Amino acid sequence: MRQLVSFLFILALTACQTSPADHTEFTWQDASVTELQQAMNEGQLTAEQLTQYYLQRIHQNNQQGPELRAVNSLNENALADAKRLDKERQQGKARGLLHGIPVLLKDNIDTADGMPNTGGSLLFAENHPEDDAFLVQQLRNAGAIILGKANLSEWANFRSTRSSSGWSAIGGQAVNPYDRTRSTCGSSAGSATSVAADFVALSVGTETDGSLVCPAAVNGIVTIKPTLGLISRDGIIPIAHSQDTAGPMARTVTGATLMLDVMKAHDSSDPAGYSSETTFASHLKTDGLQGKRIGVVRNLMGYNELLDKQFEQQLEILKAQGAQLVDVEMPTYGEYGGDEFTVLLYEFKNDMASYLADTQLPYRNLGDMIEANNELAEQELLLFGQELFEIANAQEDEAAYQQALANSKKLAGKEGIDTMLSENNLDVLIAPTTSPAWKIDHVLGDNYSGSASSPAAVAGYPHITVPMGYIQIGDEPALPVGMSFFGAARSEAILIEAAFAYEQATQHRVAPNLVATD
Secondary structure, eight states: OHHHHHHHHHHHHHHHHSOGGGGTOOOOTTOOHHHHHHHHHTTSOOHHHHHHHHHHHHHHHSSSTTOOOOEEEEOTTHHHHHHHHHHHHHTTOOOSTTTTOEEEEETTBOOSSSOOOOTTOGGGTTOOOSSOOHHHHHHHHTTOEEEEEEOOSGGGGOSOTTOOTTEETTTEEOOBTTBTTBOOOSSSHHHHHHHHTTSOSEEEEEESSSTTHHHHHHTTOEEEEOOTTSSOOTTBOOSOTTTOEEEEEESSHHHHHHHHHHHTOOOTTSTTOOOOOOOGGGGOOTTTTTTOEEEEEGGGOOSOHHHHHHHHHHHHHHHHTTOEEEEEOOTTTTSSHHHHHHHHHHHHHHHHHHHHTTSOSSOOSHHHHHHHHHHTHHHHSSSOOOHHHHHHHTOOOHHHHHHHHHHHHIIIIIIIIHHHHHHTTOSEEEEEOBOOOOBOOTTTOOOOOOBSOHHHHHHTOOEEEEEEEEEOOTTSOOEEEEEEEEOSTTOHHHHHHHHHHHHHHHOOOOOOOOOOOO
């Protein structure tokens, strides 16, 4: 019943947001989920046509034309799935919010449809899972079409200290569609680029710290990193279970929210899992900023002058929409970085061994993978090494890990985000998400200057980024940047209200011009 109510709500929302002219002529380019759903309901579009359209976009732009290298593999069952879902719709059996909508998954999420789950590495090129990840089951149950796997930073950017975000041995170097010389950020690189470039309207990424919000911001799209446990962690190649989560990526807050409603089903086998009765789509309110007390986190700024200038201009918009702004500083910012690193290293070693135990791969532990990378050095280690693998493999001190875990959660959560909110009676915290995309550099690696990602990532709290405009650097193409909305555990509904109202008031996003350049 709840799903039916959500579906009817979205149909009403679509009717409110769509002008009469939109009912007579459907435009494919950059169509939103609600526009696609309405076109299919009105008989202007089929899931098969939509799937063919996206496959053609990928064919023209992934390894040809601008060579975005955002997609690693395609699902050979996608068109058959689309035809089956079209037939269901014709029979009046639409499953819900995502019926007939193609979705790309980051290439670290298990599917049982023949596509390998590679993590971007040649070591996992023959990793064919026997079961869908729990979140994939939820997407299929809602009528989504799994179109393929998106490129990523190999091993979710946790192999080398000087890796290049968006590069994997499987997919090559993913590039930013706004400027192909610049980074996609990582590690959900292909997931973000694919949405920005209209390879799909929706994709799934994952984050340990920054891997959803950074690529979303520099690719000019929206993502929601949820509270740890809202989306099941089953079937995801891990870094660290205390911070890893999947999240939806879309061109609009509406699209990301609809996807979150589908993906959030409780997985009782996930120790962090919990049930949420909230229908997040009901919080898509144009007056969602009215009366909210918002903390402007001043010490999550200062690493890019142009970014800060753009952000400051947005504060007047928030005020005009009824928000009350309060300048705050995170009292513990920067104090938990060492503890976080200890946690990631220790958990990566153990969590990877747990994942390997459920595969048919010839590796049982991280040591086996290090050896295999050495054997494939000309392909895997050509650009950078595996020093993070080696450091993680040496981790043995459980007591130090447990202390670091407790410290990092306390400093980022209770004494960080929670303290800012409670002491200032705030609803939401905001900051610039990250600097504009930097030049890709395979010699020195990422030129990463700073981000607002770590407080919510380490605490396991929710974080949304929304496009907040573009930055022009000399004669270079304009680069998108994002505004972050984050807050207490399980505060997704409040964040969605604020993020949606800001998006509707600004409408900053402009699609990239996909023209190949030398």
